[in-house]
Amino acid sequence: MCSAHLSGKGVGPYASGAARTVSRVGFRDIADGLRRAIEAGEIGADRSLPSESELMDRHGVARMTVRRALSLLEDEGLIEVVPGRGRFVRAGDGVPDAVRVEKKYEQVVDEVRRLLASGEVPAGGRVGTAGEVADQFGVSPGTATRALVLLAAEGLVTPVHGQAWFAGDLGAEANRTAAVAGRLRAAIAQGRFPVGRRLPGELTLAEEHGVARVTVRRALAVLEAEGLIENRPGRGRHVLAATVSDE
Known part of the structure; x- marks a missing residue:
């Protein structure tokens, strides 16, 4: 009987949605799984390797078994310990991805x-x-x-x-921009500006909210980024959503 059986897509336990059945997992099995995950790009820059505790729980083995697996990958020059940050994949030039x-x-x-x-x-x-x-x-x-x-x-x-x-350093202007964006967001949520409705122009909104036109322009840019409104060339900004969810 083989020491471990891994089934599913990709590279065993590190692939999304993979099913896993483990029996008598040894340190070489763990090292092989990590090696395949690294080669497949599942563990690379921006991501440290799973912790020793995570690997222990995942494979149902003792810490010493996990450490032997990690030591094997270190000896192979595949991973490196970055003090205070964990174990990372070593880049091709010998510099860890971290x-x-x-x-x-x-x-x-x-x-x-x-x-x-x-x-x-x-x-x-x-x-x-x-x-x-x-x-x-x-x-x-x-x-x-x-x-x-x-x-x-x-x-x-x-x-x-x-x-x-x-x-730029907007200072208090950032707070004013956020405040205008919040009021417009609330107005959309309350139905003051229903779906498809064209919003008032920048100058009208600036006068209504008592701020500079550039402040309104930034606030509208925030709402556009959120997908609540869109700027239609030659037709102004229109509402895309009737309500705003806090979820």
Whole structure:
């Protein structure tokens, strides 16, 4: 009888939806499963390997068995321990992916700085959500967020309503933008602006809310990012949702 039987899609216990039946799992079986997951790209940059406790529970083995499996992968040069962070896949150049993530985060900072300095994103302009920045530069949302937080500390960007980031240090303007976005969001939820309804123009909204037109423009950009409204060229901004869920 074989020491372990793994069934399902992909690479055994690390594939989504995989079924698993384990019997007398040895350290080599655990190492093989991790190796396949790494080769398939299921464990790579931005993700540490499962902890020793997780592997113990997953395979029903003692900690020593798990450690022998991890030591085997370390000896093979496939993974490396990053002090205080866990075990990560070693990059092809001998640098662990955990360190490579740091470089990606710095690259995003440099790229956004360049966009701001070149005027491609003007002062007060919408930089995007962390997810949008992540997609733009091919990194994880967490890496993008770290970059944006650093840029905010330098006064280069400001978060509005905890979702979209805008160029420049908006100060109290960020709070005003969030407040206007909140009022418009509530008006949509309450049916004041039903589905398909065209919103009042920026100038009208600015006068109604007692703020600058640019503040209204940022607030509308937040609602567009949330999918509540859309800007139809030549026709203004229209409502896409009748209610807003807090779920």
